[in-house]
Amino acid sequence: MAHNSRLNTVYLLLGSNEGNRLDWFDKAMTLLSADGCRLVEQSAVYETAAWGKEDQPDFLNMALCIATTRPPLALLELTQSIEAQLGRQRTVLWGQRTLDIDILLYNNEVVDTPALRVPHPQLQNRRFALVPLADIAATIVHPTLHKSVAALLADCPDTLPVREYKF
Numbered sequence: 001m002a003h004n005s006r007l008n009t010v011y012l013l014l015g016s017n018e019g020n021r022l023d024w025f026d027k028a029m030t031l032l033s034a035d036g037c038r039l040v041e042q043s044a045v046y047e048t049a050a051w052g053k054e055d056q057p058d059f060l061n062m063a064l065c066i067a068t069t070r071p072p073l074a075l076l077e078l079t080q081s082i083e084a085q086l087g088r089q090r091t092v093l094w095g096q097r098t099l100d101i102d103i104l105l106y107n108n109e110v111v112d113t114p115a116l117r118v119p120h121p122q123l124q125n126r127r128f129a130l131v132p133l134a135d136i137a138a139t140i141v142h143p144t145l146h147k148s149v150a151a152l153l154a155d156c157p158d159t160l161p162v163r164e165y166k167f
Contacts, residue, residue, distance in 0.1 A: 005069055008107050009040070011137055012064045012079070013120075013129050015100040017050060021060040022167070024086055024099040031082045032066060037075075040065040043135035045165040048128040060165055063104070063132035072111045072118060075103060104133060108143045119143060127158040 016024045022045070033039055043063040050056045068075060079101040087098040104120045111118040119142055123129055130153040138150040145152065
């Protein structure tokens, strides 16, 4: 399948709360790069209590900005394949995982398909996603809410603490 040669700017969120969490992030970045996604920028790593299903270990999260020629659904296929390669089991909603890769923003586009919704539909409600994203994209404007990432973070109803992770 031929890829459009236009480079798309995409913001991803990596999350992990199982095993060697930092190692999963390193492996994910290596696999993304090996598959033609250029890593443009990465946030600090943050530690947060689990969201949605709280009886599990804390998560590490980090945001990435990548440049890719992949269209949104092909990028989703790649991120899900990387999750699977790194042992992700999709058994419990919001359950423990070795690695989760969410597509937060794709250019300034809105994608609404049964398989993928971008911007991520919960982005504005999740401090654990907004804090790392604000590190690298504070001024980027959400395409449907028309607020910057920094403004979304300031208005975020989520009160779970998000702490910078010290290695």
